[in-house]
Amino acid sequence: MQNVRKRTTLRQRTHKPYRMAEDVSAECLFERLRAFQLRAPDATEAARSITARINSRLTSHDKHVRQTTLDKLWNKQSCSIQTLISILENTRDTATSTYITSILRETLCLKQGKGKKNAVAIEIQGLKKQEIKKNGKENKSPIVKRVNNTARQQCSQNFIAINGTQVMLRTLVTTHAKRDSNVGTELMLQDLVWIIAALAPKDPKFAIKVKMVGCVRTMHLIFKGHYTDSKLIFPLLVILKQLAKNVVTTSILIRDGITATYERVLVSLGYIPTARLRLCLDAIDYFSKNKVCCMHIVKTGLCAVLLRVFDRWDRYEGRMRLKICAHILQTLQHLCNIRTGRRALCTKKHVQILHRFCSQCPDEAEFDGLLARVCSVITLCLKRQALPVPASSPATFNLNPIIKGTNTSWPCHEDEEDAANSDAKTINSDFDDDQTNSDIDGMDDFPDIDVDEKEKNNETEKRHIKSGESIQNALWINPNERDIEDLKRYAIYFKEFGSYNKQMKLVKSRSSSKGFILEDYLNQSSNSKNIPTSLSNSLCALLTNTEYELISESTYATSVFHSCNRIYESASITSCSYLKIHKDIPKYSSFQSVYCTIASKVRSVIPFVKVAYPDLMGGKSVNHPEPLNKMERTACRSKLLSCVDKAINPEAYLNEVVYDLDQLCNSMASDNSSQKSTDNLLLTNTDEQDISKINTFPSRLNFESRFESGNLRKAIQVGPREYELILMPDVNSSKRHQWFYFEVRDMQQGRPYVFNIVNCEKSDSQFNFGMKPVLYSVKEAILGKPGWVRAGTEICYYRNSYHYANQKNHNKCYLTVTFNIEFPHANDVCYVAYHYPFTYSMLMTRVFQLSSHLPPGTYLRAENLCYSLNNNEVPLLTITAEDNPSNPIVDRDTIFLTARVHPGESNASWVMDGTLGCLLNDSDSAAALRAKYVFKIVPMLNVEGVINGW
DSSP states (O other): OHHHHHHHHHHHHHHHHHHHHHHHHHHHHHHHHHHHHHSOTTOHHHHHHHHHHHHHHHTOSOHHHHHHHHHHHHOGGGTHHHHHHHHHHHOOOHHHHHHHHHHHHHHHSOOOOSTTOOHHHHHHHOOOOOOOEETTEEOOHHHHHHHHHHHHHHHHHHHHHTTHHHHHHHHHHHHHHTOSSOHHHHHHHHHHHHHHHHHTTTOTTHHHHHHHHTOHHHHHHHHHHHTTOTTTHHHHHHHHHHHHTSHHHHHHHHHTTHHHHHHHHHHHHTTOOOHHHHHHHHHHHHHTTSHHHHHHHHHTTHHHHHHHHHHTGGGOOHHHHHHHHHHHHHHHHHHTTSHHHHHHHTSHHHHHHHHHHHHHOOSOGGGHHHHHHHHHHHHHHSOOEEOSSOSSOSOOOOOOOOOTTSSOOOSOOSOHHHHHOTTTOOOOOOOBOTTTOOBOOOGGGOOOOOHHHHHHHOHHHHHHHHTTOOHHHHHSOOTTSOOHHHHHGGGGGGGGGOSHHHHHHHHHHHHHHSOOTTHHHHHHHTOOSOOOTTHHHHHGGGSOHHHHHHOOSTTHHHHHHHHHHHHHHHSOOOOEEOOGGGTTOOTTOOHHHHHHHHHHHOOOSSOOOOOOHHHHTTOOBOSSOOOOOOOOHHHHHHHHHHHHHHHHOGGGSOOEEEEEHHHHHHHHHHOHHHHHHHHTOOOOOOHHHHTTSOOOOOSSOEEEOOSTTOBOOEEEEEETTEEEEEOOOSTTOSOOOOOOEEEEESOOTTOEEEEEEEEEOOSSOGGGGTOOOEEEEHHHHHTTOOSEEEOOEEEEEEEEEEEOTTOSOTTOEEEEEEEEEEOSSSSOEEEEESSOOOOHHHHHHHHHHHHHSOOTTEEEEEEEEEEOTTSOEEEEEEEEEOOBTTBOGGGSEEEEEEOOSSTTOTHHHHHHHHHHHHHTSSSHHHHHHHHHEEEEEESOSOHHHHHTTO
16 A cells, blocks of 8 residues: 555656646747737638647647636636637638637537437536546546536636627638538538637527627528438527527517428438437427418428327436427417417328327326326317307496486495485495496586587587597596595595584695695695686585575685585584494394394395395304315326317217306396385395205206306206316406306215316416315304315316407307315205305395494594495495594595405405404503594405305
8 A cells, every 4th residue: 555655756756747748838828819800811831730739729638638727718817818819700710710710619619429319418408417426536527627627617708798609600600601521621611600609508699699790591501401411400499499588589480491300300300319419300390480480380391290209208318308399389389379279280180199298198296297288289170169158248237428517427326315424425446447447436426407508518628629638538537636625525524524614624734734735735735715616516416405505606715615614513423333334233132133134134136036045154164274276187187188188079968058158148038027025125035944854866066156146157067977167257348257156955975076167267276285275064154164165186288279258369168166075964955155254144134233332432433435347336345443532533544455456356355354354352552542542444445256256
């Protein structure tokens, strides 16, 4: 051992002077190169000699010589790369250019290995080896490779920064123009292609630079002429892939016939799963995003070649198989964007190839993505299948624009007594319609004035209309230009602060102490003489008809303010509900009786026939967290394959309609007498009586959704215990399907029923991340068990074969959420919902109960903020402590809370219900909050969406 160590030490001492000499030699060589750059450019022999020596050092068998030379080239401070680029641009000597390109290739690209791997392939894959230990010592070879790779990456970035990419591209154009049999030119062309291939993935502006240099068609010509050259095909595929990522270069290449070239390349590559085949398919995938390219793919027969390659998927192995199949399937999905592509794929042979993959696909998680793509391609290329329901919704509103100056008085009040009551008067009605994208304020405040008469009296609006602006836009009130009188009408919602004059004094005092948003408004309000005529439109709702008729134009403003003060000062500030829906309800009634009374007064678009049992019982559920759903791959795979099989063979499945809301609505609309009789009908629930009756267990389930917040439009039985369910969209729309809530009865115990909701629209869903639907069993509730529980197994969310109706984008399909439910009892009545429902009637019943049982010293006022489209009240709640000298209400800050702007998010109402219960209980913390703040709460903004189940 001692002798070995001595020999090793002696060898190191011997090599040390040699290495120092080599370092000095390399430094002198690069000094000569920099000196040559400063001399005359016609010193051809010197440039050729220096570059030849540098190239020989880089190709030397001595590792130290190669490493020393590379370190000098990689060193940014030496400016060696910049010098070589400058010489390459200025020299006219082919040999010098060849040496320089060879040097740059060795500097920027990993050395091409023996056998199958090449430099770019190694560089793209990266260094996968880790530091390993052998015989107790670390193997330093991977570490050295990692350091060299980092230095090479930095050198490439510096090369790009000094415009090296443009120089290489210009040199490539010049070299390709000298097409002859010169061996040096061919070698130089190979080196340039490899250099550009190494720079292309790292240069974010590579495609733009190629376009500016005018090298796009040159690249295609080189690719067309060398696609059988094993030395150049790989770097050319890398370059073309980067060009395919840019829209402009893609268009140029498509016009130049790149699709036909790729068809020949695929045929020459064969079906061997190599990196070349993967790169070729990856580039075709990028090109196919262009619809013109999709046309060429179909015409050139490339589509058939892709399917033949895909049909041999079982012969590939490892991750290469997954990547090759993924690129082909993405290209096929792009082909489905055009009609010609769908027709080309919709042949029996091609569908069989895709369906064969579905049946033979391994039951492994890594193949799930491929299986989903194959099913998507099948459903897209098959004959377009629309939902078996009309395009328009059965729920409609008359949404004609209601603008200032028209004769519209909608929504109207049923009686003058309610209209004259300031506590229940609708001040403004705001709604938002997705179809018109318009906001209309103050519907009830517009007088009955004809549009033509208004044009005669208002010259300003005449000018707007004459200038080409529509009457509707000219007469709308801009919410960003609220005048003084428009703001004054909101004072009635703050009665706890006193009369209108007291509120204005309070605002002035607060705005002087801390900056206030209405400061400009207060400054303008001091000049009360210049009151515009629109004041009559803003405050006429605060006055009775008699007061309005006695007011003359000269004394109008003074009379209005006196009338407002009389209303405010006469109103007693006490806890009370001024909601019309609470009228004539006994104070100490049970929840069920109050709920039925309120639910019968609610106006719905589709008439209700019953009250849902869960809502009648308060919507109780378990009070502990429930486990998330664990997605079962096998179940999702089988359901996805079943969906594809149904699309291919629809005649093999049942299609029996068991519930049709459109038909029920039409029959009810045709019977006017029954419609009138149901207006004053008291809605009830008879589920407890129904489950006690003897049932013969029919062969199908019975559905119902005509209750508050219910949503089920159609149910189709497709199997013995499988049903396709279609949801009702938003009002006056064919879109927005998410919320479902329906009743099921006549089930059998212990048998799983499959429910497929087939018109979902969102690309992803919480059902993919553990969410379950909720189930309510009437029998379970009678037995004293919690009502709503999370239920469902084999929950999946996937794209189906139903296409959107009346859509320009024909390849857009609906999605399905499917789940299995095993009902706990036979002859039961169960309810299934997206989430725990919270209806409008539940809110109103809750507000009625809270106002009837208030803690001492609590102030609660429930009033109507506005009316909805169907004349339902939108409640506004005011919660605080009673006024007292030591803590006056005027000194308290105001907190504004809202909820349920999206009707399908019922969890917001449950949070708001808990908030109301917390603020109105008799705890010390709630009393402290009420004593410090005035809470203004709108617990349900979108009442129409909640009522009608949107």
